[in-house]
Amino acid sequence: MKVKIKTWNAVATWRWDIPDDDVCGICQVHFDGTCPACKYPGDDCKLLSGKCGHNFHEHCILEWIKQESAKNQCPMCRQTFEWANPPHDTSLDMTQGLEGFTDNQG
């Protein structure tokens, strides 16, 4: 039996490379969602990690850090907030759904 693939659609999912169920402490939205100001998650609404190990949406933590009263401290642990370099990359996850992968015989 010969199988000829006529068409297939790859579907990729991504998520930030951090523990699954984490929410941003500032907006309380899941990290895979956006900060309240953004529409699309991903590179347009990045995460920022502190050297102290706490993560936030970049937009959320910058909103906080620009306050004088923030005194440059991490909202979680009050250590001086310095971002860890480089920020988290997205990790591709190709395991889910190769929908449209057809095995039409032809």
Next chain:
Amino acid sequence: MSFATKRLGKELSKINNSLPPGIELVSADNFEEWFLDIRVLDNNPLYANQVYRLKFKFSAQYPIEPPEVVFVKLANRPIPIHPHIYSNGIICLDLLGQQGWSPVQNVESICMSLQSMLTGNNKDERPAGDEEFVRGNRLRPKDIDFYYHDNNV
């Protein structure tokens, strides 16, 4: 929708699901003003069998800015006696001020802090200068520059 609205929406759905013991939502009709009742969980004689009403006011900058939180006096809701709580309901607590606030705090965590602030107190007294302050103060709580002279209470 503003930042504050979205964040408060999140908090409200969590609150509607469950709240820690001794904390109850009274009303949250909008995203500007909420009322909650709290009581202490131990048998501290200063607060036994009493329920206290809290009023939260949120600005559009919440949670970057702290909410304004005061006790409200009603027929069956007194103002708890405490060396950091004025008899008009204004609370002197560092985490509610610009200095001590952190945007990871939320309505629930504030209620719990206030519960423990009461639980840990054994002084049957108002702050120094209470009468004068209550008579003369026209400032909103967030504009009052409290002097945190005693961090042990």
